[in-house]
Amino acid sequence: MDRSELLKALEACAQCSCGCCKDGCLIYGTMLEEQMSARGRNSIILAYLKGQIQPDVRMARTLYSCLLCRLDEENCLARIPNADICESVRQEFVSKGFGLLPEHVPLVASLKNYGNPWMQPKSVRGRWVRQAGISTEHQSHTLFFAGCTFTMSPELTAAPIAAAKLLMIADEDFSVLGKDELCCGSTALRLGDRKMFEDLRGKNVKALTQYERVVTSCAGCYKTMSLDYVFDGSAPDIIHFTQLLSELLESDKLRPSALDVKVTYHDPCHLGRQSKVYDAPRDVITRIPGVEFVEMKNSREHSRCCGAGAGVKTASPQISLEIGKRRVEEAARTGAELLVSACPFCEQNLKEAAESLGSEIIVMDVAELLTMACMQDPV
Ligand code: SF4
Ligand code: SF4
Numbered sequence: 001m002d003r004s005e006l007l008k009a010l011e012a013c014a015q016c017s018c019g020c021c022k023d024g025c026l027i028y029g030t031m032l033e034e035q036m037s038a039r040g041r042n043s044i045i046l047a048y049l050k051g052q053i054q055p056d057v058r059m060a061r062t063l064y065s066c067l068l069c070r071l072d073e074e075n076c077l078a079r080i081p082n083a084d085i086c087e088s089v090r091q092e093f094v095s096k097g098f099g100l101l102p103e104h105v106p107l108v109a110s111l112k113n114y115g116n117p118w119m120q121p122k123s124v125r126g127r128w129v130r131q132a133g134i135s136t137e138h139q140s141h142t143l144f145f146a147g148c149t150f151t152m153s154p155e156l157t158a159a160p161i162a163a164a165k166l167l168m169i170a171d172e173d174f175s176v177l178g179k180d181e182l183c184c185g186s187t188a189l190r191l192g193d194r195k196m197f198e199d200l201r202g203k204n205v206k207a208l209t210q211y212e213r214v215v216t217s218c219a220g221c222y223k224t225m226s227l228d229y230v231f232d233g234s235a236p237d238i239i240h241f242t243q244l245l246s247e248l249l250e251s252d253k254l255r256p257s258a259l260d261v262k263v264t265y266h267d268p269c270h271l272g273r274q275s276k277v278y279d280a281p282r283d284v285i286t287r288i289p290g291v292e293f294v295e296m297k298n299s300r301e302h303s304r305c306c307g308a309g310a311g312v313k314t315a316s317p318q319i320s321l322e323i324g325k326r327r328v329e330e331a332a333r334t335g336a337e338l339l340v341s342a343c344p345f346c347e348q349n350l351k352e353a354a355e356s357l358g359s360e361i362i363v364m365d366v367a368e369l370l371t372m373a374c375m376q377d378p379v
Helices: 003-016 026-031 038-049 057-063 071-075 082-095 102-114 127-131 148-152 158-169 186-191 194-208 219-228 241-250 279-286 309-315 317-333 344-357 366-374
Strands: 142-145 213-216 237-240 261-265 291-293 338-341 362-365
Touching: 003 038, 003 082, 026 317, 038 057, 038 082, 057 082, 071 082, 082 186, 082 194, 102 186, 102 194, 102 309, 127 148, 127 158, 142 158, 148 158, 148 344, 158 241, 158 362, 158 366, 186 194, 186 219, 186 309, 194 219, 213 219, 213 241, 219 237, 219 344, 237 241, 241 279, 241 366, 261 279, 279 291, 279 366, 309 317, 309 344, 317 344, 338 344, 338 366, 344 362, 362 366
Parallel strands: 142 213, 213 237, 261 291, 261 338, 338 362
Antiparallel strands: none
């Protein structure tokens, strides 16, 4: 957003000042401090843009407290784009040297040194490819883009491996980049490091335009590539893996056997509210015979964030865990045995939350659930 758009939106919020954005805001609900709500944060940003207050550490902490989950925007009758405001001002803070938070600095240094935010050498990124029994040599018009977090966190690699298995079962031709895959830039963009984001975007656009179609299981990569990327030439089709799975099930290329299990689904903010992909994951789950699907009280547009987004987990892990625990408790109240999602950040945080609660609910990716059904003998 440019400065005049920012000022217009912030003035509109100040005039309304209703505070409906606090309803359901998990950060405000956890911290109970006005400046951690969209209304409070907006009034501070407005004062800063008008030169009434100077940027300081407290203001930076306020800016980086937001999950950018956009739940508040569902409740805001004035339709104030609070997440875009926050993201824009984070960028200004970084460019003027007032951001990042110290906790975020290693993530951005890692993006520069290794092409991923998790301080791991590139070779780690290629491990899942060997585990899945596929090769980076094979060339296809479709690229499966696995993403940093799914490939570099040992507790999450089952998801891209399951995705590759499903593509092979469906006889879909696809390429993978293995250790040569680079971060999509989502982390840099959400933290406000525009320069780093543009660097990663430029390199990725060059690589992705070699393909007609790019499929990713990561909700953050999907949102970033489909909504935040500008392609210089002809853009490939960017689709989320659940959308492809839905098509493969519809065309009978995947024929799941029955699973006797009760399942609920957590909408990742990047896939749901931000990209409006609500139906595809539900379609995949409900096409598995025998699965009893139950919605949580807060789902689709009203889904609660897992608590891990936009750098909050790195800066305030305890707050992320508390928010994750609330979501796991909500899932458990449905009586579901499985809590399924479609994003590595959600899966990771919800797994940690379930463990911390001692909950019996099992957290997994949609691809893992469908692989269980497709690898069984037909009944
Ligand atoms: S609901 Fe919207 S207009 Fe009202 S205070 Fe919150 S952000 Fe401002
Ligand atoms: S985007 Fe989410 S965390 Fe941030 S103020 Fe809105 S509801 Fe709260």
